[in-house]
Amino acid sequence: MYPYSFIQLTDSNTFFGHEIVLFHDFSLASLVFILTAVLLMSKALKKKKYVVLAYKGSNMLEFLWTFFPVFILISIGLPSLYLMYLLEGSFKGDLTFKVVGHQWYWSYEGGDFNDFDMSSYMVPSEDLQEGQFRLLEVDNSMVLPYSTNIRLMITSYDVIHSWTLPSLKMKVDAVPGRLNTMNIFSFQPGSFYGQCSEICGLLHSFMPIHVEFVNWETFLNHVTEESFN
Amino acid sequence: MASSLLRVALHRVVSHRSVHLTKVRPSMVIGFGGPVQLAEDRDPNLNPIFHESLTNPIPDKPRTLKYTGDLATLKEMEVGDWKKLSVEDQMDLYNSFFGASIADMCRGQDDWKSVFGACMIFISFGLLLHLFIHLYINPPYVWTTLDEDWVKASIKRQIQSHAGDITGYSSKWDYANNRWK
Numbered sequence: 001m002y003p004y005s006f007i008q009l010t011d012s013n014t015f016f017g018h019e020i021v022l023f024h025d026f027s028l029a030s031l032v033f034i035l036t037a038v039l040l041m042s043k044a045l046k047k048k049k050y051v052v053l054a055y056k057g058s059n060m061l062e063f064l065w066t067f068f069p070v071f072i073l074i075s076i077g078l079p080s081l082y083l084m085y086l087l088e089g090s091f092k093g094d095l096t097f098k099v100v101g102h103q104w105y106w107s108y109e110g111g112d113f114n115d116f117d118m119s120s121y122m123v124p125s126e127d128l129q130e131g132q133f134r135l136l137e138v139d140n141s142m143v144l145p146y147s148t149n150i151r152l153m154i155t156s157y158d159v160i161h162s163w164t165l166p167s168l169k170m171k172v173d174a175v176p177g178r179l180n181t182m183n184i185f186s187f188q189p190g191s192f193y194g195q196c197s198e199i200c201g202l203l204h205s206f207m208p209i210h211v212e213f214v215n216w217e218t219f220l221n222h223v224t225e226e227s228f229n
Numbered sequence: 230m231a232s233s234l235l236r237v238a239l240h241r242v243v244s245h246r247s248v249h250l251t252k253v254r255p256s257m258v259i260g261f262g263g264p265v266q267l268a269e270d271r272d273p274n275l276n277p278i279f280h281e282s283l284t285n286p287i288p289d290k291p292r293t294l295k296y297t298g299d300l301a302t303l304k305e306m307e308v309g310d311w312k313k314l315s316v317e318d319q320m321d322l323y324n325s326f327f328g329a330s331i332a333d334m335c336r337g338q339d340d341w342k343s344v345f346g347a348c349m350i351f352i353s354f355g356l357l358l359h360l361f362i363h364l365y366i367n368p369p370y371v372w373t374t375l376d377e378d379w380v381k382a383s384i385k386r387q388i389q390s391h392a393g394d395i396t397g398y399s400s401k402w403d404y405a406n407n408r409w410k
Contacts (some may be wrong), residue, residue: 001392004380011395125374131382134374191390 001167001193010166012228013186013213016087017169023083027076034072043189052181073115091183093151097144099116101154101161101174101196104203108142115227118142122206140226146186154180163209171197186213281327283334300325304305 002010008022024130088161096111102119110116123137144150152165156174166192172182194209214222271277274295281288296304301320306314314322323330373379387393388402403410 001387001390001397003384003387003393003397006397008396011393011397031282128374130379133383188391191392228326 012169014168019083020169023079030072030076033116054184057119092149093183094149096151099152099154099163101156103158103201104207106207106209108221113223113227116223118226136208138208138210139214143212143219143222144215145216146189146213151185152182152184159200161200164197165192165194165211167192173198189213292328293325
């Protein structure tokens with residue numbers, strides 16, 4: 001959850017989330033270095049002490065200004081690839097759930113629980129109680145157990161949506177006719193919000209995601225209750 | 230003809246001011262792309278595509294293509310001993326080849342002041358309009374989720390759900406004593 005006036009990445013509740021934050025900090029440091037170097041160079045060149053009288057070639061200069069950008073790109077690219085394959089790596093899921101995007105709500109089906117099917121609509125701003133979060137609250141949130149490997153299979157019924165949870169550093173596209181698989185694991189119980197991240201029509205900004213991580217007992221009670229409803 | 234008139238007029242607005250803040254030599258006008266001329270007043274002796282800058286300080290062709298009159302005499306004297314040329318003659322010869330000196334090019338121009346001034350005028354009009362609407366066309370107050378009570382309640386909710394327990398609100402809340410750390 002983001003505090004007000006927050007501009008950093010939010011706290012992550014998964015191992016991969018920590019890795020993503022570290023990589024983000026590293027690549028941002030590289031970018032700040034490049035920006036500072038370029039600003040200093042442009043400031044030096046603006047002094048107008050230098051007049052070009054003749055153009056000469058320099059192989060060493062050309063080599064240097066090719067090598068350094070390539071070096072910087074590789075130093076950013078290698079950890080990025082490592083992280084990407086780590087996220088997609090083989091992962092045994094104890095539970096499987098299916099997330100289906102519709103215009104303009106999400107529905108959750110339990111892969112392991114045949115009768116579990118639930119739709120999640122946004123609570124309108126007029127119906128909010130004091131203290132609730134605008135454009136984030138839903139009527140039925142997704143309840144999952146914490147400290148459990150959960151496999152999520154995300155798809156869409158109509159147009160492309162994107163299932164996002166910033167606190168878990170997750171963003172998976174919901175593409176119609178395709179099942180995208182993502183693994184989720186939360187260290188601790190908690191309540192996490194997200195929003196649809198792929199433009200999908202008129203109410204794209206009004207289809208939030210709310211996931212609650214609870215203990216197994218609460219989770220099983222919830223699933224049983226929803227299956228009966 | 231209209232575009233060249235506009236170019237000359239704009240150039241005069243930008244380069245010439247009632248108070249000269251930079252020391253500009255009176256015999257010459259610094260302009261982009263060479264000397265500024267109207268089509269009907271175009272001097273056939275001047276090079277229309279003359280361009281000089283810090284990255285191209287010595288152009289291939291001079292500013293004056295054809296030397297006539299006094300300039301022709303000076304050109305002949307240039308071949309001989311330069312000590313016979315007065316300072317004014319040397320300056321005339323220099324001005325006939327170049328449009329501006331290196332010092333003039335390095336000095337920069339004060340176009341930005343006109344642009345900045347015009348921007349400030351437009352911005353001030355916008356601000357005045359905003360102030361007018363704010364004072365006289367004020368909409369009625371509507372509750373928002375950014376009201377102080379609502380924000381406090383939402384922060385309390387975040388603390389109760391232990392959201393942001395590393396860098397968020399929960400990390401700054403003392404749960405044992407029920408107050409901020």
